[in-house]
Amino acid sequence: MINQPYPISCKVNGQTITADVSPEMRLLDFLRYELDLTGAKEVCGEGECGACTVVLNGKTVNSCLILAVEVNGSKITTIEGLSDVGNLNQMQEAFVDHHSVQCGYCIPGMVLSGEQIIKDHEKPSRDTIKEDLSGNICRCTGYQKIVDAIESVSETS
Amino acid sequence: MIYYAPTTLKEFNKYCQAHDNISILAGGTDILPRWQSDSSIKPKVLVDIKKMNELNSIQYSDKEIIIGALTTIQELKIDPIIQQEFSALSQSAREFAGVQIRHRATIGGNICNASPAGDLIPSLYVYNAVIEIAGSKGKKRISIQKFITGVGQTALKKDEIVINIILPKSNEKSIFYKLGLRQSMAISVINFAIAYELDGNGRWKSLKIAAGSVAPTVASLTTFANALCDGNNVDESIQLVDNDISPIDDIRASSNYRRSVLKNVLKFTIKEIYVG
Ligand SMILES: Cc1cc2nc3c(=O)[nH]c(=O)nc-3n(C[C@H](O)[C@H](O)[C@H](O)COP(=O)(O)OP(=O)(O)OC[C@H]3O[C@@H](n4cnc5c(N)ncnc54)[C@H](O)[C@@H]3O)c2cc1C
Ligand code: FES
Ligand code: FES
Numbered sequence: 001m002i003n004q005p006y007p008i009s010c011k012v013n014g015q016t017i018t019a020d021v022s023p024e025m026r027l028l029d030f031l032r033y034e035l036d037l038t039g040a041k042e043v044c045g046e047g048e049c050g051a052c053t054v055v056l057n058g059k060t061v062n063s064c065l066i067l068a069v070e071v072n073g074s075k076i077t078t079i080e081g082l083s084d085v086g087n088l089n090q091m092q093e094a095f096v097d098h099h100s101v102q103c104g105y106c107i108p109g110m111v112l113s114g115e116q117i118i119k120d121h122e123k124p125s126r127d128t129i130k131e132d133l134s135g136n137i138c139r140c141t142g143y144q145k146i147v148d149a150i151e152s153v154s155e156t157s
Numbered sequence: 158m159i160y161y162a163p164t165t166l167k168e169f170n171k172y173c174q175a176h177d178n179i180s181i182l183a184g185g186t187d188i189l190p191r192w193q194s195d196s197s198i199k200p201k202v203l204v205d206i207k208k209m210n211e212l213n214s215i216q217y218s219d220k221e222i223i224i225g226a227l228t229t230i231q232e233l234k235i236d237p238i239i240q241q242e243f244s245a246l247s248q249s250a251r252e253f254a255g256v257q258i259r260h261r262a263t264i265g266g267n268i269c270n271a272s273p274a275g276d277l278i279p280s281l282y283v284y285n286a287v288i289e290i291a292g293s294k295g296k297k298r299i300s301i302q303k304f305i306t307g308v309g310q311t312a313l314k315k316d317e318i319v320i321n322i323i324l325p326k327s328n329e330k331s332i333f334y335k336l337g338l339r340q341s342m343a344i345s346v347i348n349f350a351i352a353y354e355l356d357g358n359g360r361w362k363s364l365k366i367a368a369g370s371v372a373p374t375v376a377s378l379t380t381f382a383n384a385l386c387d388g389n390n391v392d393e394s395i396q397l398v399d400n401d402i403s404p405i406d407d408i409r410a411s412s413n414y415r416r417s418v419l420k421n422v423l424k425f426t427i428k429e430i431y432v433g
Contacts, residue, residue: 023160134341135255
């Protein structure tokens with residue numbers, strides 16, 4: 001089958017990117033293999049686990065279920081875009097302070113979902129935090145410390 | 158694969174005429190997981206409709222609410238008027254997947270995918286929703302019951318697209334119930350929506366019930382609902398539910414389980430509404 005390359009232009013972590021992409025390429029692969037942004041991970045590849053979470057026009061999405069061509073004209077933030085030249089942001093610091101990380105594979109997605117929760121709810125209850133984390137699976141931590149970290153940021157912001 | 162992203166219906170029609178077989182892409186949350194398991198089903202021509210602004214609004218009037226096909230599940234979930242006046246639909250959006258999927262998945266995609274487990278569909282049945290379709294021959298409207306014709310099957314023709322879902326306003330209240338294998342991120346084992354109005358004397362002025370995952374399409378439980386409206390009691394009438402469903406065994410549940418759990422939860426729910 002012919003794959004007619006399609007020109008896209010988008011902002012990734014504040015930088016303008018232009019590229020000709022195959023219409024079959026997923027956003028996840030574009031970020032990881034074309035832009036070397038390997039923070040977003042692939043686990044399930046079908047929208048269940050949230051390891052591939054990125055922020056698209058201000059909203060968390062699964063980059064394994066989006067084609068690169070679809071983000072033409074959009075703004076994307078990956079986990080790499082949260083810290084400012086090596087300085088972790090508040091949510092990232094909270095994950096460190098609360099020992100929320102074990103193997104780390106789910107954590108980029110968890111941090112970005114945490115950011116979304118703080119944006120969507122003024123003072124989220126633990127139940128709300130858990131509910132809104134339901135699209136992110138962690139195999140290691142048992143979630144408590146992840147919820148602790150997000151809760152601590154919501155209390156200070 | 159060739160990719161197009163039309164911004165207007167006119168442009169959409171142009172691509173449909175130029176190619177025999179196009180595949181519409183909305184949020185992609187049904188289509189893309191399918192490619193993952195079988196890459197041979199990728200289409201030759203993919204038409205991404207997300208840049209068509211005319212499909213992307215919710216309009217309110219005294220008579221009805223017009224929901225654009227591209228409205229996402231998250232947008233439905235947080236809409237205050239839908240929360241107030243169409244609570245079953247709002248509830249079904251709340252119980253839908255997780256945040257990331259809700260940010261992408263659309264109402265148009267949910268009905269066009271026509272899964273018997275599609276969570277928005279039972280509510281649309283009890284509201285008597287009307288689907289507005291556009292094609293090369295113009296626009297038309299059909300009921301949701303006529304729109305969905307089988308498992309994954311709809312009345313849409315090759316060059317047609319769903320543009321709006323229209324909900325007539327009424328005095329009825331509504332509720333939605335979903336049973337999954339876990340609390341979130343689960344496909345429904347069964348689900349149902351009820352729209353109803355009680356008169357001052359505790360009698361049903363109207364009662365509509367639609368259940369999902371218990372037949373090839375969402376099933377309207379009219380025999381049972383009519384029996385209740387005729388004044389029969391819930392415990393005696395509940396067996397009538399069997400007349401309107403034909404569940405199957407699958408990986409999520411057996412047919413017998415689906416029958417019993419639907420009847421049990423329905424019985425409790427109806428009693429709860431009745432007692433208030
Ligand atoms: C992890 C996960 C969890 C999920 N959880 C749920 C859940 O809890 N409940 C539930 O009901 N579903 C669930 N789904 C299924 C899916 O998210 C929904 O069915 C969703 O509403 C599909 O919308 P979409 O915009 O992503 O559709 P797409 O994948 O873009 O399209 C689906 C189908 O509809 C067609 N189509 C889309 N829009 C139009 C239109 N306007 N006109 C004509 N044809 C159109 C497409 O061609 C395609 O055939 C889940 C999916 C995933 C991956
Ligand atoms: S890899 Fe995308 S959700 Fe699991
Ligand atoms: S820390 Fe290992 S998967 Fe979450």
